[in-house]
Amino acid sequence: METLETIKTRRSVNYFESGKQIPVDKIKEIIGLANLAPSSFNLQPWEVVLVTDPERKKALRKCAFNQPKVEEASAMLIVIANPGAVEENVDRVLADWVKKGYMKEADVEKQRGTPFGLYGERASETRKIFAVKNAAFFAMNFMIAAKGMGYETHPMDGFNAAEVKREFGIPDDRIIPLLIAVGHLRPDQKLLPRAFRRDVDDFLRMNGYAKG
């Protein structure tokens, strides 16, 4: 599907065709496209738990205030933000940049300090914001790519993060910005018109907020 059309027609779909699967390879392909999202210092602080097993979807539904779409969707993604991605990925990011000619080997030591300065200590608020911000880009890319490939999605933050972590063995230091349901629109359901959006002029501040 053409890019602008994909953006215009993506909707948060509430009713999925229960039992209609998407092959795991296809979902992995979409995840691969989402993985092309830009990220701070290319540190890619996202992880995903892909839930396809009916029993596991049922368990996830219990953690998500019993929202039926969790079980009805072909699959659920638990999108995870990893504040530790700076420590985990900085060296391979730099090595790749050197290899591809983005920077010189001699600058690696100096550059290595940059993300630690920008994104703070591992347990800091700054680091959490870094991780969540980038995981959100990944999530949006996933929803656009899924729509482009003919599937529907629904982003969700109606869940108990502590319960999801416990149920799916997600380490304590991770953050779960959202879940994403992916699947097929139930054929007997017609989408309601898209929910309102503010006019651009409601939130656009040209060259700064007005003083006074």
Ligand SMILES: Cc1cc2nc3c(=O)[nH]c(=O)nc-3n(C[C@H](O)[C@H](O)[C@H](O)COP(=O)(O)O)c2cc1C
């Ligand atoms: C981060 C995030 C969390 C959301 N959580 C829920 C949710 O838990 N349950 C739900 O029914 N909709 C949820 N929504 C969907 C929004 O209500 C929906 O995107 C919005 O009404 C606009 O509709 P549209 O996506 O079809 O344009 C969420 C959306 C986002 C971006």
